[in-house]
Amino acid sequence: MIKYSALALALGSTSTIAADCTAPDAPELPDGATASMEQMLAGQKAVKAFQAANLDYMKCLEPALNAAQAQVTEGAEGAADALKAAEETYNAAVSAEEAVAGQFNTEVREYKAANPQ
Numbered sequence: 001m002i003k004y005s006a007l008a009l010a011l012g013s014t015s016t017i018a019a020d021c022t023a024p025d026a027p028e029l030p031d032g033a034t035a036s037m038e039q040m041l042a043g044q045k046a047v048k049a050f051q052a053a054n055l056d057y058m059k060c061l062e063p064a065l066n067a068a069q070a071q072v073t074e075g076a077e078g079a080a081d082a083l084k085a086a087e088e089t090y091n092a093a094v095s096a097e098e099a100v101a102g103q104f105n106t107e108v109r110e111y112k113a114a115n116p117q
Contacts, residue, residue: 021060024053032110047104054097
């Protein structure tokens with residue numbers, strides 16, 4: 001019973017930590033085919049700001065992820081579900097960053113195609 005109570009306390013505080021973390025909104029990216037250089041530079045700045053905010057978000061999630069992993073290691077009942085949820089949240093943040101960077105790179109290629117040097 002004590003182990004179960006400790007798990008409830010740990011998972012409760014884990015979800016509180018995760019609840020205090022706020023994922024950043026993806027930036028609005030310029031259309032590379034029609035954007036000016038200034039718009040592309042503003043887009044680059046927005047992507048960098050998003051990446052920094054997303055890194056802060058992932059750092060905020062790490063205590064919850066580590067706590068869930070520790071509970072799994074201890075064999076606590078229900079800990080695997082908490083770990084899976086924490087991993088999915090963290091992985092979604094990684095995927096969001098990859099998607100934003102990939103889309104911006106596509107816009108840069110479109111900009112270069114529309115504005116050959």
